[in-house]
Amino acid sequence: MSPNAILDAVRAALGRSEKEPAPDPPPVRLRIPDVSLESRIASMTTSVEALAGRVLRAPTPQHAGRLVRERIANQNAVASNSPYLDECGIRGLPNVHSGITKPDELQKLCAAADVGITGVDYALADTGTLVVLSSPYEARMISLLPPAHLAVMACSRLLTGLDELFTLLPDPAVASSSMVFITGPSRTADIEQILVRGVHGPGEIVIILVG
Amino acid sequence: MAGAFERKIHETLADTRLQQAVYTATGRLKDSRLAVIAPHVLPDYQELRAHAHLLKRHTVDHLDHYLEKFQRNVESRGGQVVFCNDGAEVTDFVLALAKKRGARLIVKSKSMTTEEVDLNEHLEHHGLESVETDLGEYILQLAHERPYHIVAPALHKTRYDVAEILTRRLNAPHETKIEKQTAIARAVLRQKFLAADIGISGANFLVADSGAVVLVENEGNARLATTLPKIHIVVAGIEKVIPRAQDLAVFLKLLARSATGQLLSVYTSFLSGPRRAGEIDGPDEFYVLLLDNGRTKLLPDSAKRQSLYCIRCGACLNACPVYRKIGGHSFPWVYSGPIGAILTPQFMGVSREPSLPFASSLCGACAEVCPVKIDIPRVLVELRADVHQSEARQKRNRLEKLAFRLFRWLMQHPRAYEWAGRLAASLANSADGGWMRRVPVLLNVGPVRAWLSQRDLPPPPSRSFRQLWRQR
Numbered sequence: 165m166s167p168n169a170i171l172d173a174v175r176a177a178l179g180r181s182e183k184e185p186a187p188d189p190p191p192v193r194l195r196i197p198d199v200s201l202e203s204r205i206a207s208m209t210t211s212v213e214a215l216a217g218r219v220l221r222a223p224t225p226q227h228a229g230r231l232v233r234e235r236i237a238n239q240n241a242v243a244s245n246s247p248y249l250d251e252c253g254i255r256g257l258p259n260v261h262s263g264i265t266k267p268d269e270l271q272k273l274c275a276a277a278d279v280g281i282t283g284v285d286y287a288l289a290d291t292g293t294l295v296v297l298s299s300p301y302e303a304r305m306i307s308l309l310p311p312a313h314l315a316v317m318a319c320s321r322l323l324t325g326l327d328e329l330f331t332l333l334p335d336p337a338v339a340s341s342s343m344v345f346i347t348g349p350s351r352t353a354d355i356e357q358i359l360v361r362g363v364h365g366p367g368e369i370v371i372i373l374v375g
Numbered sequence: 376m377a378g379a380f381e382r383k384i385h386e387t388l389a390d391t392r393l394q395q396a397v398y399t400a401t402g403r404l405k406d407s408r409l410a411v412i413a414p415h416v417l418p419d420y421q422e423l424r425a426h427a428h429l430l431k432r433h434t435v436d437h438l439d440h441y442l443e444k445f446q447r448n449v450e451s452r453g454g455q456v457v458f459c460n461d462g463a464e465v466t467d468f469v470l471a472l473a474k475k476r477g478a479r480l481i482v483k484s485k486s487m488t489t490e491e492v493d494l495n496e497h498l499e500h501h502g503l504e505s506v507e508t509d510l511g512e513y514i515l516q517l518a519h520e521r522p523y524h525i526v527a528p529a530l531h532k533t534r535y536d537v538a539e540i541l542t543r544r545l546n547a548p549h550e551t552k553i554e555k556q557t558a559i560a561r562a563v564l565r566q567k568f569l570a571a572d573i574g575i576s577g578a579n580f581l582v583a584d585s586g587a588v589v590l591v592e593n594e595g596n597a598r599l600a601t602t603l604p605k606i607h608i609v610v611a612g613i614e615k616v617i618p619r620a621q622d623l624a625v626f627l628k629l630l631a632r633s634a635t636g637q638l639l640s641v642y643t644s645f646l647s648g649p650r651r652a653g654e655i656d657g658p659d660e661f662y663v664l665l666l667d668n669g670r671t672k673l674l675p676d677s678a679k680r681q682s683l684y685c686i687r688c689g690a691c692l693n694a695c696p697v698y699r700k701i702g703g704h705s706f707p708w709v710y711s712g713p714i715g716a717i718l719t720p721q722f723m724g725v726s727r728e729p730s731l732p733f734a735s736s737l738c739g740a741c742a743e744v745c746p747v748k749i750d751i752p753r754v755l756v757e758l759r760a761d762v763h764q765s766e767a768r769q770k771r772n773r774l775e776k777l778a779f780r781l782f783r784w785l786m787q788h789p790r791a792y793e794w795a796g797r798l799a800a801s802l803a804n805s806a807d808g809g810w811m812r813r814v815p816v817l818l819n820v821g822p823v824r825a826w827l828s829q830r831d832l833p834p835p836p837s838r839s840f841r842q843l844w845r846q847r
Contacts, residue, residue: 170460193625267656299654336647341648341651347642354529
């Protein structure tokens with residue numbers, strides 16, 4: 165395991181010398197289309213529904229909280245520590261565990277939960293994708309271990325697509341050790357190319373757009 | 376080895392069920408891809424391909440620079456980069472770390488790179504349990520087989536095969552409903568995830584300026600394997616590096632579209648180092664093993680170097696008329712299809728399977744669908760030249776040389792050419808469809824006979840162009 169041996173072989177093969185600088189890479193290619201909020205909402209809805217996810221609209225955070233309460237009635241839920249979920253009155257619901265900061269405790273709760281509730285950092289309208297960065301407010305497991313994922317977000321976080329996201333976050337590693345894109349429910353087509361949802365991650369995804 | 380390739384091809388051609396399965400599956404993947412690259416869906420598809428090619432070319436041409444940058448940035452985020460020459464060094468690293476941490480159970484997400492070095496077998500040989508967690512890969516691990524296709528590894532298995540495998544290996548109830556089979560695998564694998572000490576993944580991209588690893592998947596197993604265990608080990612080829620996170624806006628638009636016809640795969644994870652202060656979950660330790668395993672051998676030749684641009688989407692397999700007939704297991708190594716036909720001879724040496732670069736009609740379908748515009752037919756032609764230069768092949772070439780000498784002579788002697796044409800036409804007239812087959816002597820031997828067993832030349836017209844010209 166000698167780092168230099170492999171890098172030396174690479175340099176020798178390419179005819180380059182040690183510490184030889186590289187010219188600038190081809191320019192960054194990011195093009196952001198001009199799309200109105202209404203069109204983004206429409207596109208997000210169509211894309212998510214095409215993947216068998218659901219999109220619900222809520223005019224206010226309080227309304228979103230009510231939608232969540234109805235959806236998780238008689239179920240066991242884990243919610244992230246997102247301040248936005250607080251604003252919606254979700255973290256304080258009686259059948260919701262929230263405020264967890266220890267990974268082992270969170271893993272136990274998520275493994276037993278029926279629903280995981282998170283906020284999102286952004287969503288990408290053209291592909292129906294949720295973007296979640298790991299932080300003290302958002303853990304990775306909540307959108308992953310329970311069989312259903314409920315995401316609550318303000319419409320203002322709806323971006324056009326990847327190009328806009330990478331314009332806003334030129335280097336996501338600065339903000340977090342983990343950024344995940346979630347595009348619909350977990351799925352597989354590994355046996356006879358028959359689509360099955362919920363193979364390892366949630367088989368059900370519901371997105372509540374607020375505002 | 377040479378015999379095995381031919382034998383497997385014939386076995387696959389004779390298996391009508393398998394023929395149907397491969398043809399249907401690749402056909403469906405082909406159609407799905409076409410639907411999402413259509414101009415009204417992705418108007419700048421061709422521009423994206425051209426840009427992706429430029430990015431890959433630039434990175435591979437300055438690979439040492441980007442690898443050093445990647446290493447620096449991973450380390451600045453608290454991860455560790457280890458360069459490995461071969462599979463043995465990968466295994467040694469994992470074994471040593473497992474021993475130090477008292478780790479027993481490893482969960483693995485799908486990775487062609489670890490298939491290259493048979494990582495599971497080596498780890499299990501040393502007493503660790505290493506479980507594949509992608510549904511298709513898990514089934515194949517239970518069946519002790521290697522992937523049939525880069526993105527659809529268990530493409531050749533029916534639900535009845537799967538039922539049989541799950542019953543035999545897991546004592547699960549015999550179940551032929553695919554949903555229920557998936558649920559059985561989910562339940563078994565969920566317990567493995569919750570108990571695992573180490574997660575091993577591959578990487579679709581290594582981002583130099585972020586020190587990040589990007590994983591693309593549909594099931595969620597890669598997320599689980601890289602989130603729950605305390606240790607995450609990435610095993611990736613050195614060619615996977617790209618300059619900037621922003622370049623993902625180009626590559627991610629191409630990868631899922633080309634692979635499965637999705638706009639994006641269900642999960643894309645962008646992971647940079649271990650869990651940070653304040654973050655609630657994620658691994659405490661993060662290692663990236665950068666594997667050479669023969670890749671540096673592809674670098675000196677600037678034409679063949681482009682083989683390293685591959686992003687493993689599998690589109691060339693689905694488009695290839697040869698792959699669609701002979702299937703994935705006919706190929707001598709883990710990479711199959713057109714990309715396998717150029718990677719295998721370069722990684723393993725052309726003598727491993729000298730006929731591999733010739734198992735192509737050079738129709739160009741692979742180059743047409745390649746999202747990073749690798750000119751696979753050109754590399755195949757270069758590899759054919761390499762094979763010819765190798766001595767073993769020289770000996771088998773006498774017949775071919777003789778045939779070409781005859782051809783040259785005929786082309787230089789118009790009267791003889793015309794006479795040969797007339798002879799062929801008269802034979803064809805007396806034939807019932809196939810006519811070459813009836814040519815009795817010399818020609819119907821060896822490779823000619825093999826060729827004729829599947830097809831025949833269209834019969835020549837009864838009167839040649841020259842005859843018509845004279846009588847005009």
